[in-house]
Amino acid sequence: MDLSYGSEYAAFREQVRAFLREQGGRAPKGPAGVATGKASQALLEWQKLLIEHGYAARSIPKAYGGHGGDADILKRVIIDEEFNAAGVSRGVGGQGPEMLVPTLLEHGSEAQKQRWIGPTIRGEVVWCQGYSEPGAGSDLANVQTRAVEDGSDFLISGQKIWTTTAHLSQMMFGLFRTEPGAGKHGGLSYLLIPMDTPGIEVRPLATMTGEAEFNEVFFDRARVPQANAVGRRGEGWKIANTTLFHERNMLASTAVLDGGLRSLVKLMQRESSSGVRAIESPVLCDRLLRLEGRVLAMKYHGMRMLTARLAGKSPGVAALVTKLAGCELSHQLNGLALDAMGELGALYEGSPHERDHGRWQSQYMFTLGLIIGGGTAQIQKNIISERGLGLPREPKPQA
């Protein structure tokens, strides 16, 4: 156990701080962390500067438009820590840079890497992820949207759902059934699809938060070149699975939990009822401290998992619990904020007396979505018990 970063890293941290001091003012205003969706001109320029300095697309080769630096995980952690502490935008994020780019680097053809990685990391092309379907949720491999061979193209027909940012995206990556006779998992291919292809219709799907975060995407004989398949035909399931794990960890970031807890403490110090501050209510304070204990546990758990990654070791079952435990904790933090506000916790939609622009209600509902999305809590429990503890799968039902 040695939690110091060492002198090389101290120098690197200084370098990041100096950059933030000198250039931080050029960052687009708004919350820290990455921005998703369509990028503003200010964000595009900021992202360009970040790539130049190696604070975005750090380990992506220069040939594909990245910074071409080392893949040192600790340096990435330091960048995250310093940008978060300064409250400065980390640039362009979302499913393109965070999920598609690693997939292309691992499985894409040279032409695909050349064509897509640069514009994606620069924020010029926004991507959505076409995995889930009405009949393929927890049972994701049950994807039914067909991609039928037609000359050198595929003709795509079917429907995707829960497609985040589809209405803002130029491109979709996703799973499509190309080999109908090849069985459930072996019949899928990983395709890249321009969203302006004739035959594609996007319908926004409002969620309980009131925002249209999701979409349904309908395909009616949409024509896409076969060359848009990543990896070999029929290997889509395997390829998609290499990035699903990253999505799960992205959904339960411990830095977000830490920040959430700090905002909650401030809220509870600020809000009072009949002259008593929320944090001074013994019951509410006890709930806060319970959550603080859990946030600390997740924080050090993150460091334990990071150590395992640095050493190239598998942390085993311990790594599988992050999404389940982290998303639940996030939901509970927001739930306590509502209770600390009492009757004012009900306010929303910019109502008079609403606190923090409705952030707590919105996040309380949004985090319930996180508990369900990216593999439901129940699917996570199957994964933990089967892959982590070696318990058998449920027998297949007799047809």
Add this chain to the structure above:
Amino acid sequence: MDFSLSEEQDLLAASLRRFLAAECPVTRVRELVAERPGHDGGTWKSLCELGVAGLLVPEEHGGSGLGMLDAAVAAESLAWGVAPGPFLGSAVMAPIALRAAGSAEQQARWLPRLATGQCRFAVAANELVSRRDGAGVALRDGCLHGLALMVIDGIDADHLLVPVDEGRSLARIDARGAGVTSTPLRTIDRTRGFAEVRLDGAPVDEWIGEPGGASAACNRMLDAARVALAADTLGASERALELAVAYSLERRQFNRVIGSFQAVKHLCAEMVAELEPARSLVWYAAHAFDAVPEEASRMALHAKAHLSEIGPFIVRTATEVHGGIGFTDEQNLHYWFKRVGVNRQLLGSPEALREQAARLQGWIA
């Protein structure tokens, strides 16, 4: 940056577990503690030979001069085997108090004997945390008077550490000396011995450090004890989970092993999802005790409080996975259930510890 156990720490855990599995399995523990709570029948002597009692004793006093993380690894392994013995009092609390407040001469006298297991220290720390009606110890005319409850490792002890004046002074007295009446208490967990000690003019043999100057030492001792208790709960919970998973792969109902039912699998997954982040918290609390002094108390409070919540959840869930057999005396699962249950009650309820953590951060007055 390295947030993991060292090879030596992994080895310590493995060797303790191997020793306990071979020499003192739960069936043997059962026989031993049937005689009286905490009775170890030579197990403690063997554990001392393996170095367990000297982990926190500096090398110049015959110990191995290691840190709280090593002690936490040992505590976890001992609880994994529900080992009887005075680890908390003699291997954690007494060495830490002596190191923090004892004079050079006191350290030279007591630490070597603790490291080899030649003497056993009980600790009357309960009144530092919670003084029940009628309990409390006071100093009059150089002698101690009063009643101490839940004295840790209070059965079979040679010496007693008694905080006086809310921990501003720390006395050592002969546990079998004049004016000391020790009565064993019975808790649900027979693997450790607790006593009530009545003091009727018991002479103070010596003050550990200057009288009036022991507050910091008593706080260090409480922090250490809380980390050790959290680690104990971690180890007991881990074993209960292992037993539940093993049983679920063996027990058949409806023509399948019960571990293939999602209802059972999800219980097991929930136990893991609580256990593994909690393990990371215990490691950090132990690390902070030695390396991050400004966070040591807050982390000890949180580790003890959090493990006192998730430990009982895990041992009851493990019992439920076993079904009716888990509820029987014969299955022995209850030894871990009871160990965790007693840990929760000791040295501050989760609510009291969290309140103290809030106060420490200036959130409440």
